[in-house]
Amino acid sequence: MMGSSRLKLSRFSYHLLLIVVSLIMLYPVFWWLGASLKKNSEMRLPTLWPQTPMWENFTKGWSFSAQYTFGHFFTNTLMMEFWSVIGSVLTSAIVAYGFARLNFRFRGIWFSILIMTMMLPGQVTIIPQYILYHTFGLVNSYIPLILPHFFGGAPFFVFLLVQFIRGIPRELDEAAKIDGASVYSIFARIIFPLLKPSLVTVAIFTFIWSWDNFFGQLLYLSSIDKYTVGLALRMFVDQFDIQWGQLLAMSLISILPSALLFFLAQKHLVEGIQTTGLKG
């Protein structure tokens, strides 16, 4: 009996420790929630919640720019996200199928190269890429931000899907082949539908990563009417007299889509990362 009560105690302290760690990690976020409702003068007070919540921080912040509301910036960003996700999901699956199931010459070499590009610093390619887009008059459009997603998405996604396809029994392919199916219809009818769970992971990470691809957006989008949410926030910060409450309120709204997606598909994501043991 001694043992079990000691076990209980340690379990209790274990929970306590985890709760403390979680609270420390999330504390800035809690503070953020409160701060988004504060007046500028209240901002520096260590209270979590303001005395009178300024809900107008949200409405005023929403239309801080005289020209456009955040609705406009959200529409821009979501439009860009839509095409990025479509491109990423479709092409990463196609490429992954090629690497995972088909034998072709130099497959090993190409795959090694693909893995190596994961480690390549983007700075080495960014200047010529910019020049390329500039030559075709595509700077200040969404094309440079969307197009790369149609080239297999991030190499990481291809790698993730290759691992996943390798886990699908080959008997399925073989059976379809005996029925006279080509590799293309095997992909379209058998493998692609089975990939659905990992494709959700791909879609969500594409969404979050493009949302946070501030560097790319800063580089390629120059006119305000094309601004994304991230660029709009930066414009907000650059103002002379920053209304912090409004700015933090808008910042909070700007992470909502990513956070919502994450919580909806949370279980999915963590498993997706764990099966490959790779970075998220």
Add this chain to the structure above:
Amino acid sequence: MRIKHFISRKTSLPSYLSSDQEIQTKPAVSTSKASLRAGLFRKRTKRSYENNLAGYIFISPWLIGFLLLTLWPIAQSFYLSFTQYSLLNDPTWIGVNNYSEIFLKDQVFRKSMVVTFTYVLFSVPLKLFFSLMIAILLNKSLKGMNLYRTAIYFPSLIGTSVAVAVLWRNMFSLDGYINHVLGWFGIHGVGWIANPHTSLWTLILLNTWQFGSTMIIFLAGLKQIPQDLYESASVDGAGRFGKFIHITLPMLSPVMFFNLVLEIIGSFQMFTQAFIITEGGPINSTYMYALYLFEKAFKYYQMGYASALAWILLAIIAILTGINFFVSRYWVFYESDGRGSK
């Protein structure tokens, strides 16, 4: 090859490498007679022509992207690094002038190197340490573990966004929230961001706060350690600490290595936070290398010079990664080959 080896080991899924070798060694087996080999080759080619075609059709999206947006730009940026180029007129060849200017004269380059190396030197070990400790803490089957995992991972999900950079900028300012909390303990805080001695540390702290994704990788690694190792160690009388040193650490070393390599590469390229929170200042104390490169290229339009900066960054990352791979022989433990530590 080592990368591949290492990735297939890490995932403990069917090794890509092994299935590859099968294909490649087949012609090599029929060595002795050249004619036979040629005949076999021709047959193989015929038979696999369709396979080859299908394979290349499937990987073509990636392949085109790779050639167009990676390989060609790499070559071009190498060429540009020996030129003077401003996007308006054609590049003019100036030999190694960019490089000699950078290494011999450019004070800002030196400053940004020091800043970036300091950042990497502190934020990578801190992040790895915290993520490993918390992963071990979370590697237990308890009720509600999922909730804790999500809570701790959440900062990493949002951490690289502009929004969090904005939050940080506010919290660490002179009359920001952090100083008020410190005030409770009688500490008079400084303007953490406006002070050149502390500004870089706010960025290091921000990066450390986002240890969630490395933690999840550690967690995946921990889950793959066979439990019977611990059991037999218990039989041998090993304590908790002994098990950690002799089982957990060696078994986790491939994952540790993987995280280390990727974190170093990632940290060298930190941009958004430095751009939004500190704007490189005060007095260049947070002038990260990626920020310097960005301004050279797209603010001053010195694209040749910036390309040289980019190649120096690539060289640094390649050398560090190479050293990492080399040193890994002495501390990374792979079950199958028995090399590595203890």
